[in-house]
Amino acid sequence: MPETIEARPPERSAEAMTSTLPAAAREPEHAxxxxxxxxxxxxxxxxxxxxxxxxxxxxAIANIALPAIAADLHVSPEQxxxxxxxxxxxxxxxxxxxxxxxxxxxxxxxxxxGLILFTIASLLCAVAWSLDSLLxxxxxxGLGASGIMSVNTALVRFVYPGRMQGRGFGxxxxxxxxxxxxxxxxxxxILAIGPWPWLFAVNIPFGLIxxxxxxxxxxxxxxxxxxxxxxxxxxxxxxxxxxxxxxxSAAHNLSPVVVAIELVTALALGFxxxxxxxxxxxxxxxxxxxxxxxxxxxxxxxxxxFAVQGLAFVSLPFYFEDxxxxxxxxxxxxMTPWPLVVGIMAPIAGRLSDRHPVGLLGGIGLIxxxxxxxxxxxxxxxxxxxxxxxxxxxxxxxxxFFQAPNMKAIMGSAPPHRGGxxxxxxATARLTGQTTGAALAAACFALAxxxxxxxxxALGAGFAALGSVMSFLRLAVK
Numbered sequence: 001m002p003e004t005i006e007a008r009p010p011e012r013s014a015e016a017m018t019s020t021l022p023a024a025a026r027e028p029e030h031a032x033x034x035x036x037x038x039x040x041x042x043x044x045x046x047x048x049x050x051x052x053x054x055x056x057x058x059x060a061i062a063n064i065a066l067p068a069i070a071a072d073l074h075v076s077p078e079q080x081x082x083x084x085x086x087x088x089x090x091x092x093x094x095x096x097x098x099x100x101x102x103x104x105x106x107x108x109x110x111x112x113x114g115l116i117l118f119t120i121a122s123l124l125c126a127v128a129w130s131l132d133s134l135l136x137x138x139x140x141x142g143l144g145a146s147g148i149m150s151v152n153t154a155l156v157r158f159v160y161p162g163r164m165q166g167r168g169f170g171x172x173x174x175x176x177x178x179x180x181x182x183x184x185x186x187x188x189x190i191l192a193i194g195p196w197p198w199l200f201a202v203n204i205p206f207g208l209i210x211x212x213x214x215x216x217x218x219x220x221x222x223x224x225x226x227x228x229x230x231x232x233x234x235x236x237x238x239x240x241x242x243x244x245x246x247x248x249s250a251a252h253n254l255s256p257v258v259v260a261i262e263l264v265t266a267l268a269l270g271f272x273x274x275x276x277x278x279x280x281x282x283x284x285x286x287x288x289x290x291x292x293x294x295x296x297x298x299x300x301x302x303x304x305x306f307a308v309q310g311l312a313f314v315s316l317p318f319y320f321e322d323x324x325x326x327x328x329x330x331x332x333x334x335m336t337p338w339p340l341v342v343g344i345m346a347p348i349a350g351r352l353s354d355r356h357p358v359g360l361l362g363g364i365g366l367i368x369x370x371x372x373x374x375x376x377x378x379x380x381x382x383x384x385x386x387x388x389x390x391x392x393x394x395x396x397x398x399x400x401f402f403q404a405p406n407m408k409a410i411m412g413s414a415p416p417h418r419g420g421x422x423x424x425x426x427a428t429a430r431l432t433g434q435t436t437g438a439a440l441a442a443a444c445f446a447l448a449x450x451x452x453x454x455x456x457x458a459l460g461a462g463f464a465a466l467g468s469v470m471s472f473l474r475l476a477v478k
Contacts, residue, residue: 035158035159035160035161035162035164036158036159036160036217036219040217041159041160043213043216043217044155044159044213044214044217044218044219045156045159045168045171046210046213047210047211047213047214047217047218048111048152048155048156048159048214048218049171049172049175050206050209050210051111051114051115051118051148051207051210051214052148052149052152052172052175052176052179053175053178053179054118054148054203054206054207054210055118055144055145055148055149056175056176056179056180056183057179057183057186058087058122058141058145058200058203061183061184061186061187061199062083062084062087062138062199064184064187064188064191064199065187065191065196065199066080066081066083066084067080068191068195068196069083069134069196072195072196073130073131073134075131079131080131082131082135083131083134083135083138085248086135086138086139086142087138087139087141087142087145088142088244088431088435089142089241089244089245090138090139090140090141090142090143090146091142091143091145091146091149091431092146092240092241092244092428092431092432092435093146093236093237093238093240093241093244094142094143094146094147094150094237095146095149095150095240095424095427095428095431096150096236096240096284096285096286096421096424096425096428097232097233097236097237097284098110098114098146098147098150098151098420098424099150099151099154099420099421099422099423099424099425100228100233100282100284100420100421100424101228101233101420102150102151102154102221102419102420102423103222103223103224103282103417103418103419103420103421104223104224104226104227104228105223106220106221106222106223107151107154107155107158107221107419107420107423108155108214108218108219108220108221110147110150110151110420111147111148111151111152111155111214111218112211112214112215112218113147114143114144114145114146114147114148114150115144115147115148115207115210115211115214116144116207116211117140117141117143117144117147118141118144118145118147118148118203118207119144119203119204119207119208119211120140120144121137121138121140121141121143121144122141122200122201122203122204122207123200123201123204124136124137124140124141125137125138125141125197125200126197126198126200126201126204127197128197141200149427150420150423150424150427151419151420151423151424152172152423152426152427153169153172153407153410153411153419153422153423153426153427154221154411154419154420154422154423155218155219155221155423156168156169156172156411157411157416157419158219158221158416158419159218159219163354164354165354165408165411165412166349166350166351166352166353166354166404166405166408167347167350167351167354168350169350169353169403169404169405169407169408169411170346170347170348170349170350170351170353170404171346171347171350172404172407173342173343173346173347173350173400173403173404173407174342174343174346174347177339177340177342177343177346177400178339178343180339184332187199190202221416221419222416222417222419224281224282224417226280226281226282229276229277229280229284231276232273232276232277232280232283232284233284235269235272235273235276235284236273236284236285238266238269239266239269239270239273239285240266240428242262242263242265242266242269243262243263243266243267243270243432244431244432244435245262246259246262246263246266247263247435247436247439248435248439249262250439250442250443270285273285274287282417282418282421284421286414286418286421286422286424286425288418289413289414289418289421289422289425292413292414293474293477294409294412294413294474294477295409295410295413295414295422295425297470297471297473297474297477298358298362298406298409298410298413298474299410299425299429300467300470301362301366301402301406301467301470301471302406302410302426302429302430302433303429303432303433303436304366304433304463304464304466304467304470305366305369305399305402305403305406305433305463305464305467306429306430306431306432306433306434306437307433307434307436307437307440307460307463308369308370308373308399308433308437308460308461308463308464308467309399309433309434309437310433310434310435310436310437310438310439310440310441311373311437311438311440311441311444311456311457311459311460311463312338312373312376312395312437312456312457312460313335313338313434313437313438314437314438314441314442314456315441315444315445315452315453315456315457316331316334316335316376316453316457317331317335318445318452318453319453319454320334320388323450323453324382324383334385334388334389334392335392337389337392337393337396338392338393338395338396338399339396340396341393341396341397341400342396342399342400342403343400344400345396345397345399345400345401346400346403346404347404348400348401349361349365349400349401349402349403349404349405350404350405350408352405353404353405353408357474357475358405358406358408358409358471358474359409359471359472359473359474359475359477360472360475361401361402361405362402362405362406362409362467362468362471362474363468363469363471363472363475364398364401365397365398365399365400365401365402365403365405365471366398366402366464366465366467366468366471367398367464367465367468368394368395368397368398368401369394369395369398369399369402369464370398370460370461370462370463370464370465370468371394371398371461372391372392372393372394372395372396372397372398373395373457373458373460373461373464374457374458374461375391375394376388376391376392376395376457377454377457377458377461379391398464402467402471406471407426409474410422410425410426411423411426437460437463440456440459441456444456444459
């Protein structure tokens with residue numbers, strides 16, 4: 001007879017929660033240890049973080065190569081933008097279906113499958129002979145990146161022991177922040193010595209090495225006994241894909257009718273999927289997880305924080321270059337402290353989250369983020385370099401202090417057999433927040449013109465304040 005799952009505080013080890021699961025959802029006998037042994041853990045993390053860095057880099061570095069791609073393939077700049085768009089759409093649309101599939105076949109299989117596809121697609125991108133062939137390869141690369149990102153945090157949860165999971169999520173945030181920080185510089189350096197296909201070819205040796213290590217060292221994770229709903233996966237992919245496309249269409253000032261059709265259709269598909277999975281043990285849209293206050297509040301605060309980031313990273317370059325008259329090189333210098341400080345703060349906050357409430361840490365982080373955004377909105381007319389840099393650093397400090405504890409809260413509030421869906425929500429919240437923030441920044445420029453950046457920064461401070469309130473509410477959740 002299956003044992004009864006008793007209510008427990010949300011932050012507890014994978015081992016403690018797994019012991020109460022039905023037999024079909026438990027880990028195999030040889031994988032029940034609380035995390036991996038230290039030596040195996042180091043190798044497993046090397047494979048996981050290498051793949052995560054590759055997927056994170058390729059989300060951004062293609063932007064740098066767009067002018068070269070457009071010139072080489074003889075297409076317009078507007079057409080070349082699809083090299084970025086198809087990757088993002090394929091990535092976001094399949095996060096939840098692949099996360100759900102990981103719960104059935106094992107997270108490590110989805111991760112390795114995604115890594116293999118990403119590596120093969122990188123080769124196809126490098127040898128692409130036309131825009132159409134490049135778009136097909138980038139779509140496959142986005143699917144591979146989705147396989148990596150959809151179960152990334154779920155694997156981290158099983159690799160690190162319970163007492164170190166905050167540290168593990170901090171390292172995870174550090175990898176993403178580092179890739180985000182140095183991505184443009186890496187892309188520029190590669191383009192300085194070689195053609196744009198090298199941007200994709202450089203993934204191949206790292207992908208092969210990470211795949212070899214992953215097959216040998218990644219842990220086997222729990223496997224659910226329910227089947228995979230292919231129609232539900234299609235509905236989820238269409239829902240998320242249309243939602244992100246609709247937000248992007250609004251950001252690019254497309255016809256309001258087109259935007260409305262995309263967003264309304266996405267909502268309708270989401271409603272149909274929710275009704276279809278009302279009694280499902282593991283719904284594709286994880287409504288069962290959102291019924292848990294800790295999970296719902298943590299996911300909502302994640303969207304708020306990344307919306308702030310989207311607002312800032314779209315509006316600040318325009319402010320620095322169009323309002324202050326700074327060069328592109330100076331703009332890059334001004335933006336660097338944000339992700340750099342995130343990379344410093346994330347591991348610190350992760351360690352603290354192993355000993356202190358995530359609601360408190362996250363709330364403090366978002367207060368700092370909101371303060372930094374407000375200070376940027378109140379910049380003097382002719383700010384000095386230190387005036388700009390210390391404000392950006394406060395934003396990065398707050399953002400980094402929030403991320404790892406919040407990631408731990410999302411994963412810790414979901415049972416191990418729903419880790420794939422929880423991991424998918426981590427990535428979906430990040431990309432949805434960033435896309436929403438970018439669209440809102442575009443709307444601020446359309447409505448406020450020259451003052452659009454200031455309005456966007458003030459709006460970001462408001463999002464951070466809202467997120468901090470929701471984070472502190474978690475202190476009352478048992």
